[in-house]
Amino acid sequence: MKEMGMGPNDIPLKAGIFGAEAWSENMRRDIEGTMGIKAYDIYGLTELCGPGVSFECSDQHGMHINEDYFIAEIIDPKTGEVLPDGSLGELVFTTLDKEAFPLLRYRTRDITSLSHEQCPCGRTHVRMSRLKGRTDDMLIIRGVNVFPSQIEAVLINQGYPANYQIIVDRINNTDTLDVHVEMTPEMFTDNLGEVNKKQAELVDGLRSMLGLKAKVTLVAPKTIVRSEGKAVRVIDNRKI
Amino acid sequence: MSVKQISVFLENRPGCLHEMTKVLADSNIDLRGLSLAETSEFGIVRLIVDDVLGTATVLKDAGFINSLTDVLAVEVPNVPGGLNKVLEILDGAGVNIEYMYAILGNKKSESAYMIFRVDDNTKAADALNNARVKILDQSGLSAL
Known part of the structure; x- marks a missing residue:
């Protein structure tokens, strides 16, 4: 408006x-x-x-x-x-x-x-x-039910390991979903365009799985925080 | 004909590049050339070194994802229009340049050296050889 x-x-x-x-x-x-x-x-x-x-x-x-x-x-x-x-x-x-x-x-x-x-x-x-x-782990993002297991399925399907983190926030009253994925040697090339393309494929995969536009951030290996060997999958920064 | 370039994945945040150069410095690795391509979230550093496999191993052991690519190290006359002439040859051969960057020669050299990442190394090398433009191999690069 x-x-x-x-x-x-x-x-x-x-x-x-x-x-x-x-x-x-x-x-x-x-x-x-x-x-x-x-x-x-x-x-x-x-x-x-x-x-x-x-x-x-x-x-x-x-x-x-x-x-x-x-x-x-x-x-x-x-x-x-x-x-x-x-x-x-x-x-x-x-x-x-x-x-x-x-x-x-x-x-x-x-x-x-x-x-x-x-x-x-x-x-x-x-x-x-x-x-x-x-009480369960389901996230409601922009009115859509999202389960971490759905995101995991997309990653595995596209050849990524299940090392990921979901960061949910609310910016200007709109929920944002940012999926951090650890880069792997198999996915990496010298070509910026190729890496961008892989990132875009993940965004597309997530959109068709969840019906939501998510942001994908590729991060360095072993940078996703693990507590007692188990990864912290979801960080919800929304203040409601 | 070609040389090996090491590409390293880095996150685009303060300190990442320094973490990598520290690993190289601690292993006494001399950089011959470097180029950085970045997006808002990550960057790719491309390195030219003498000991390719040793450097790649050091980086891998330190947790840096890297990959090796064949690139052309081309001698360019150190005169106005020198690069233009090389590009003219590649253009004439229908070669697409993905990216390129300059590397260190020696101080008194009459030539500059550039790294070319192209879509077809053989086609580009043939065209340059025919035009008598010199392409360095790994030992030629080390000898600079």
Whole structure:
């Protein structure tokens, strides 16, 4: 919009509903300021009903869970113990009205907390806070689910060893994925163009595997940090 | 006819080039020629030395990925238009130059020396030989 010379008053939109991936309060304010809208958070998962499990009200103060359809609990992901209001833990759902695909205490792997306090808007349904992350190693990058094993598959497929590091960041409110790959003698030539071409092939391979544009950085051998013999695969620098 | 060039992979960050030159210095390796090509993330250093295999081994042992390439070390008359004449010959033979760089000769030499990385060494060497342009081999290079 800025590039097109458009300001927040140039579009008649009043509100937007944003889901599918975690975001920060700063990111919300940025979207609201740039587009001149109110930006609301929504949460859902395919196994329950897709979007519509919970949503923010006009107070933007946590997402109201549709408790007439779902029972929500927060558990300790390690012990399974139910945690009190305000504690961060794994969100668990039981469905009350699903007939073909009912779920009992279904573990979402999403990390959040619950509050049973009445919302300033007057509703009494339980609210969940902004998502803090996931319990498994799956990364959500620009709304796309990414597993490190997918990246590993692309590298191995193109003849690279599985020495790699995934660096995720958020720059100007857009997730960035940078895959560091260790250069090998087999892949190296004296020709800059040839090396660039190999790098581009990796970018293409990752795009067709993940559906995402990733950056590939070729690094010197044995430079990727290993702790106790096992490589540190993912560095997530996003502050949410 | 050709000489061996050593190409070394380096990351493009402060200190990388120095780490490599330190390894060479510690092994008492004399550089005859050097050229650096870089992108924003990595660089390729091309080296011309007398002891190619020894140097390549030293670099490999120190963890530097390197590869050997046959390149032409061409004697260029040290006069205005000298390089132009050589390029004219290569152009006439339809040879594509991937890259080139100058290397050290000796101080009083009437010739300059340049390394040519071309798409077809044989074709380029034949054209230069026919035009009586001198191409150095490894011992000729060492004798400079």
